[in-house]
Amino acid sequence: MKILFLDESGDHNLSIIDPAYPLFVLGGIIVDLEYAEKVMEPALTAFKEEIFGTADMILHTADITRNRNGFECLKDVAVRSRFYDHLNRLMAELEYKVVACVVRKEEHLQRYGVAALDPYMLSLDILVERFCMEIGNVQNGGMIIAEKRGGLLDRQMELAWINLKVQGTQFMQAKDIRHRIQALHLRGKKENIAGLQLADLVVSPIGRKVLGKETREDWNIIERKFRRSWNGRVDGYGLVVLPK
Numbered sequence: 001m002k003i004l005f006l007d008e009s010g011d012h013n014l015s016i017i018d019p020a021y022p023l024f025v026l027g028g029i030i031v032d033l034e035y036a037e038k039v040m041e042p043a044l045t046a047f048k049e050e051i052f053g054t055a056d057m058i059l060h061t062a063d064i065t066r067n068r069n070g071f072e073c074l075k076d077v078a079v080r081s082r083f084y085d086h087l088n089r090l091m092a093e094l095e096y097k098v099v100a101c102v103v104r105k106e107e108h109l110q111r112y113g114v115a116a117l118d119p120y121m122l123s124l125d126i127l128v129e130r131f132c133m134e135i136g137n138v139q140n141g142g143m144i145i146a147e148k149r150g151g152l153l154d155r156q157m158e159l160a161w162i163n164l165k166v167q168g169t170q171f172m173q174a175k176d177i178r179h180r181i182q183a184l185h186l187r188g189k190k191e192n193i194a195g196l197q198l199a200d201l202v203v204s205p206i207g208r209k210v211l212g213k214e215t216r217e218d219w220n221i222i223e224r225k226f227r228r229s230w231n232g233r234v235d236g237y238g239l240v241v242l243p244k
Contacts (some may be wrong), residue, residue: 001033001182004099004131005195006146009061009203012120017105025207026123027100028199030134030227033143036195040094044194047090051083058189059087059197061204088217091201097134097227098202101126101240102210111243121160125169126240130227132172132180140182147196148186157186210241 009025011018031040045055052073063069074080101123109116128144135141144161148154161184168174187193205219226238235241 001140002030002131002135002142003033003036003195004028004030004127004142004144005193005199006127006144007196007199007203008120008147008149009207012118014105014109014116014119017109021207021211022105023207023210024103024105024119024123025100025203025210026120026127027098027102027203027206028127029096029098029195029202029225030131031096031195035095040096040198041194043090043094044197047086051079051086056192058192059201060189061200084217087201088221091198091218092221092224094198096198096225097238098206098222098225099127099130099134099227099238100203100206101242102206103242104210107243120157122242124157124160125164126242128164128177128181129169129172130237130240132177134227135180137176137180139179142181144181144184145187145193145195146184147199148188154186158184206239 006026006028008027010021010023012024044059048055048057048059052070057070060069063071064074067073067075074083103119103123105119108119131142131144146157149157164174165178166174168177187196189196201218202222205216205222209215209219223234226234228234229237
């Protein structure tokens, strides 16, 4: 079975557009369940124990960037350098495929006005389509695990998933979604799930790249991991930027 671990970067709310980050990114990684359990989880645990002396740390981009919530030690230049060297090596060595949808919020609003779809729900449709294509015609061949967003947003997510199973998407019929994807589960950050933490580490560099900001080594790794077409194309297969 294949698992799609999902996380987000930016605010999905179209009434709030941060000029410094006017995007919403929904993305993550596709990985085989057995690989996630037997290789990915132990590898991330070993990495944390080596760097921090404990496996209880939750890798979260915002905390890492701001040296907070347990990552205060990264203020030390040598520790930070060692952390990123090891993390980049781990992300490069692990086997997974990256998928993401980026919504440019201002352009999305300008094009569709009051009819503009919620960026999270729009992106979810796109990624469910790609995940179904990745699974192929396999009954219960996949599962989606997304990070909890809290209260109302979680209920909206659950309703959106029900709608996908009833209505389908532009390019994937509802019966095919029901056939291929077993379930969508929401999990909390504190559950310390390796796949969700890797999904978190993937989405921000994608947003930076689409914004035209300076890229780092993490982007170079992610770029090599994108889901691709048979002839190596990423656009539309591993990465979708909207509006087109």
